[in-house]
Amino acid sequence: MPSAWLIGPLVIKSELVLLIGSFLLGIVFFRFISPYSKLETKKRIDRIMNLFMMFVVFLWLGKIITNLSTFINDPLPILAYPSDSKAFYVAVTLSIVYVKFNLAKDYHQGIDVLYVWFFVFFIASFVYGFVQMIFWSSSI
Numbered sequence: 001m002p003s004a005w006l007i008g009p010l011v012i013k014s015e016l017v018l019l020i021g022s023f024l025l026g027i028v029f030f031r032f033i034s035p036y037s038k039l040e041t042k043k044r045i046d047r048i049m050n051l052f053m054m055f056v057v058f059l060w061l062g063k064i065i066t067n068l069s070t071f072i073n074d075p076l077p078i079l080a081y082p083s084d085s086k087a088f089y090v091a092v093t094l095s096i097v098y099v100k101f102n103l104a105k106d107y108h109q110g111i112d113v114l115y116v117w118f119f120v121f122f123i124a125s126f127v128y129g130f131v132q133m134i135f136w137s138s139s140i
Contacts, residue, residue: 062090
């Protein structure tokens with residue numbers, strides 16, 4: 001499997017495609033075996049997708065916060081550079097604060113979001129590890 005795909009001037013890494021595909025498979029699998037009604041399942045998947053999108057926004061904010069002086073001088077390159085561990089830690093911290101804020105509004109909604117998150121995350125982790133083992137294993 002190639003390490004990246006070129007689509008015009010756009011370079012897409014295979015690991016990113018695998019990561020996004022794994023999460024999508026986790027969400028689809030949850031949708032099929034969910035014990036909730038269709039409407040409740042859609043609401044819970046929507047909350048998880050909202051959490052994923054907020055994490056991406058928080059990751060961008062983390063990059064801006066950790067490189068504030070560079071962002072003030074030249075704002076566009078900060079968003080183009082890859083994230084480092086500091087930006088990831090800021091994003092995780094802001095995501096936890098976001099979830100706790102939502103948990104304060106409705107406790108049962110927060111527990112449901114955590115249940116769906118764990119389910120989707122474990123399925124996505126399994127798919128990601130399995131595909132990596134099958135396609136990127138150099139020992140076979």
